Amino acid sequence: MEHPEAELSAYLDGALSEEERTAVERHLKGCERCGQRLAELASVSAWTNEAFSSIMAPPDLELRVMERIRALGSPRQGMRLAWLTIGSAVVMMLAALGGVFTAALSVLWAVGKVLARLAGGLHMTLLRMWWGQGWGILMTVLLGILITSLSLALMRWLMKQAWDPRLSTHP
Amino acid sequence: MNDEQRAWIRAARFGDPEAFARLVESYKDHLFRTAYAIVRDRGEAEDVVQEAFVKAYLTLPGLKDERAFSAWITTITTRLALDWIRRRRPNVRLEDSDAAVQTDHRAMPAMKAELRIDLADALAKLSPEHRTVIALREIQGFDYQEMADILGIPIGTVRSRLHHARLQLRRLLSSHEERG
Ligand SMILES: [Zn+2]
Numbered sequence: 001m002e003h004p005e006a007e008l009s010a011y012l013d014g015a016l017s018e019e020e021r022t023a024v025e026r027h028l029k030g031c032e033r034c035g036q037r038l039a040e041l042a043s044v045s046a047w048t049n050e051a052f053s054s055i056m057a058p059p060d061l062e063l064r065v066m067e068r069i070r071a072l073g074s075p076r077q078g079m080r081l082a083w084l085t086i087g088s089a090v091v092m093m094l095a096a097l098g099g100v101f102t103a104a105l106s107v108l109w110a111v112g113k114v115l116a117r118l119a120g121g122l123h124m125t126l127l128r129m130w131w132g133q134g135w136g137i138l139m140t141v142l143l144g145i146l147i148t149s150l151s152l153a154l155m156r157w158l159m160k161q162a163w164d165p166r167l168s169t170h171p
Numbered sequence: 172m173n174d175e176q177r178a179w180i181r182a183a184r185f186g187d188p189e190a191f192a193r194l195v196e197s198y199k200d201h202l203f204r205t206a207y208a209i210v211r212d213r214g215e216a217e218d219v220v221q222e223a224f225v226k227a228y229l230t231l232p233g234l235k236d237e238r239a240f241s242a243w244i245t246t247i248t249t250r251l252a253l254d255w256i257r258r259r260r261p262n263v264r265l266e267d268s269d270a271a272v273q274t275d276h277r278a279m280p281a282m283k284a285e286l287r288i289d290l291a292d293a294l295a296k297l298s299p300e301h302r303t304v305i306a307l308r309e310i311q312g313f314d315y316q317e318m319a320d321i322l323g324i325p326i327g328t329v330r331s332r333l334h335h336a337r338l339q340l341r342r343l344l345s346s347h348e349e350r351g
Contacts, residue, residue: 006334007332007333008334009215009330009333009337010315010330010333010334012290013314013315014306015314040341040345041337041338044337044340044341044344045308045309045337047340048290048309048340048342049309049310051289051290052204052208052290052309052310053204053310055203055204055290056200056203057202057203057204057217057220058217061195061197061199061203061217061221062192062196063197064221065195065199065220065221065224065225066191066195068225069188069191069225072225072229097288109295111207126260147175161332163340
C-alpha cells in the first residue's frame with residue numbers, strides 16, 4: 001500500500017469510513033514515516049487548539065450586543081410588525097389600483113357617451129358633461145397616486161423601525 | 172448542548188432578551204475566535220460577532236431545532252466573516268492586518284506571548300478557506316459533515332482543505348522551531 005498521507009488528517013479526526021480506518025491502521029503498524037507524520041499532524045492540531053483558546057472576546061462585546069438587541073424589541077414583535085405593515089400596504093395598494101381602474105372605466109364610459117351623443121348632434125351639452133367628468137377622473141387618478149406613494153413611504157418607514165438597517169447595509 | 176441552553180434558546184425565540192444574553196455569554200468566545208481566525212483583526216472580528224448575534228436574534232424564530240443552534244450561529248458568523256474579507260479592499264488588507272497583529276501583542280497582555288505571535292503569523296500565511304476550516308475544526312470541534320453543511324461545500328472538500336491547512340501549519344511551525 002502507498003503511504004495514505006491524504007487520509008491521516010481525517011484519521012486523526014475520526015472522520016474515515018470503517019474500511020478506510022482499518023486500512024490506515026494496518027499501514028501505520030508497518031510504516032514509521034506515516035506514524036511520524038500522524039504525530040506531527042496531531043501536534044499541529046493540539047497547538048492550534050491551544051493557541052485559539054488563549055483568545056477571548058472583548059469584555060464589552062456582550063454589553064454592546066445586548067444594547068442593540070434591547071433597542072430592537074422582540075423578534076416576534078418585529079415579525080408581526082413587518083407582516084402588519086406589508087398587509088396594510090397591500091390593502092392600500094389595492095385601494096389605489098381600484099381608484100385608477102374606476103377612473104379608467106369612467107373615461108371609457110364618458111368617451112362612449114360622447115360618441116353616442118355626437119351621433120345625436122347635441123355638441124354643447126356633451127362638451128359640458130365631458131368637462132365635468134374630466135375633473136372627476138383627474139381627481140380620482142391623483143388620489144390614487146397619492147395613496148400609493150403614501151403607503152410606500154409608510155411601508156419604508158415601518159420596515160426601518162422593525163429591522164435594524166445596519167443589518168442589510170454593510171459599507 | 173445541555174438542557175439549560177436549550178431552554179434559553181426557546182425563551183430567546185419568544186423574545187426574552189435575558190435568555191439571549193445567556194446565549195451570548197456562552198457562545199461569544201468561540202464565535203469571536205472563529206471570526207478572528209477568518210478576518211485576522213480583533214476590531215473587525217468584534218464587528219462580525221456583533222452582527223452575527225443581532226442577526227441570530229432576529230431570525231431565531233426561524234430556527235426549527237434548538238440542537239442545531241451551535242452550527243446555525245456558527246454558519247451566520249462564518250459567512251459574515253468571509254463576506255467581510257471579500258469586501259475588504261486588497262491594498263488596504265495587508266498593511267491593516269499586519270498593523271492590527273502588531274498592536275494586538277501590546278493590547279492583550281493576558282495572552283501567552285509565544286503562542287499569540289505564532290498563531291497570528293501562521294494565520295496570515297493561510298488562505299481564508301484554510302483558516303476557516305481550521306477554525307471550525309480546532310475551535311469548535313465540528314465534525315466533517317457539520318463543517319460541510321456550514322460552509323456549503325462537499326465533505327471531500329472539507330477533508331482535503333483541512334489536511335492541506337494542517338500540512339501548511341506544520342511547515343510553518345517547524346520552520347519557526349528551527350529558527351528558535
Ligand atoms: Zn507510510
